[in-house]
Amino acid sequence: MVNNQQEVPDIVIGRLPVYLRALSAMEASGKQFTSSQELAQWLGISSAQIRKDLSQFGGFGKQGTGYSVAVLQEELRQILKLDREWPLIVIGAGHIGSAVANYTGFERRGFRVVAVFDNDPRKIGVKIGAFVVLDIKELNDFVKQHGVQHAMIAVPAEYAQAVANQIVATGITAILNYAPINLAVPSHVRVEYIDPALHLQKMTYYLR
């Protein structure tokens, strides 16, 4: 397996988790082997694209026999560094933050929520699911102590940039932002966005 980070386009990296998700679903349905054609059909991506993406990391499948679902999953997990569990923190203990903190689906996929923070005295100390909401003032110490590298922002849009600044100051470089606003961060920090309204708006264009 070759994992030459510099050379693989970002868009290809973005598809690897999609392949991994499909393979997990295949495994859950009892499938042991698959092919680029079958993956293509599941995902609505061309089989040539899938083969090309995977070939960037060396050859996984054998001509004729296809891919082992288990082996390809394992390889993708290694490439994506998901062969370990990453601690994850949530900033914002509102509806979205609570839902995310209570979501059990992260754990099978390489992540575990370890803390929820807020700055609202009415929320700090309150229990949501398994978590007692921590004071945002404890953020820096907590991140350092627990080696946290991933944070989710689930605060109202008007506070999101300030929270992002606090997160960046801790040294965290991976931020998943649920607030509907573009964040300005230093170039070594990556931000991904969850904004359901964007997707709804895009689909609406195509309605008759």
Place this chain on the structure above:
Amino acid sequence: MVNNQQEVPDIVIGRLPVYLRALSAMEASGKQFTSSQELAQWLGISSAQIRKDLSQFGGFGKQGTGYSVAVLQEELRQILKLDREWPLIVIGAGHIGSAVANYTGFERRGFRVVAVFDNDPRKIGVKIGAFVVLDIKELNDFVKQHGVQHAMIAVPAEYAQAVANQIVATGITAILNYAPINLAVPSHVRVEYIDPALHLQKMTYYLR
């Protein structure tokens, strides 16, 4: 304004809501005029790309004076058919469904949640936020009566395909899927996906 649906690439349509979001934030911060350069800086997209995207729908800005924030927003809302309010239903009254139903950010952006459905007798009839959870058996009648064209799926992965089939049967053609699974739908139906773990996994690749 030219809105020639056939000719505009899907990836361009996907960026229009991002421009609209940035313009709304600019308006909220008191800005009246902007430029493709300024938008580019906010969004991390090149100004040439922004000009090219917008030119697909005719010219909006004047050379030298840039774009009126209000006018460009209005034009984008028209193109995206967001110059009206679309009713939206949520299937699944768990943590995510409840958070989405209670989220107030959709309304400024063209959508209003009008009902939440579930098939669990323990959830049907229960109040979450402003909604009494409806029986999924009422889905078809409700959709017809209220002219609903958008649905969000917030059920566990193992039920998502069955729910998608029920939604498609009502005539709905725009589905936002929060379940971490690819859905098989007829080609006239569009599905967009919200899967935070995918984004976390992608960012993890880049961690040192």
